[in-house]
Amino acid sequence: MSTMQIERIGTIRCTVGEGPIWDHATQALYFVDLVERKLWRYQSEDEAVMHWEVPSMIGSFALRRAGNAIVALQDGIHALDLTTGLTSFLCDPQHGDVETQLNDGKVDPRGRFLVGSQPRSIQDTRPLGRLYKIETDLQSSLLDRNFVITNGPCWNPAGDTFYFSDSTRKVIYAYDYCLRTGEVSCKRIFAKTDGFPGIPDGATVDILGRVWVAMCGAGKIVCFSPSGEVERTVDVPTPFVSSVAFGGPQLDQLYFTSINGSAIGLGVPADEISGCTFRIPDIGAEGLPEPRFDG
Secondary structure, three states, rough: OEEEOOEEEEEEEEEEEEEEEEEOOOOEEEEEEEOOOEEEEEEEEOOOOOEEOOOOOOOEEEEEOOOOOOEEOOOOEEOOOOOOOEEEEEEOOOOOOOOOOEEEEEEEEOOEEEEEEEEOOOOOOOOOOEEEEEOOOEEEEEEEEEEEOEEEEEEEOOOOOEEEEEEEOEEEEEEEEHHHHHOEEEEEEEOOOOOEEEEEEEEEEEOOOEEEEEEEEEOEEEEEEEOEEEEEEEOOOOOEEEEEEEEEOOOOEEEEEEEEEEOOOOOOOOOOOOOEEEEEEOOOOOEEOOOOOOO
């Protein structure tokens, strides 16, 4: 276990902060507020912030190689024009399923978008969650099913192993990943997180193939070795840490989002920092640039 220097960035306070992505080209951090239906951008050079509002709860997003972004909303994937703020429907991998909504998603090394779903009600523990693939031509397909709350999609540096969590079951899975087709196979348990309070939430991978996972409810970020062993834990100042991303000019800073637990009825006392976004400037690890969606 280690305690690091941790800095709050900006003054933004989310209700449910999630999905941080560092855009290496513009040196900016993007993240979402799921409940407040906002995509935020923090510019590191001058600390300028701006946001875009979307029509429904936003589970995740991706920047597009050609410009602008896509957002995973309750009813499917939408384009987001970052100039006008307007959204337009692109596709719905859920095919109109009103019991589920899209959640955490990320772009693979070939520019596809993989995104999970979960029940719309947090009290619903049925395994309705699925894993979907959005091709660059916006065709969607089902990759796996039988999850409750899906989280933490990320790839090893070679791109041939895909990680994905069922937060409710406290399990992180690994799959063999075919970069040519975007198909998954050989699903196995990478790590169980029963030994920690809380649940595995958002995740990222460093250049050594270690998997960094936000343990939501535990106030910790856990680093797993490529073989699934706990290599390191970092205590953070807010219990509901929700997701992590490497950023900075050298990709050697670790950013993380958090949830304001008292604001959503999690039975914790109100404080001044839960829901804020933070940076660990000297984490002692280096990440990989996040690819953009190629559609």
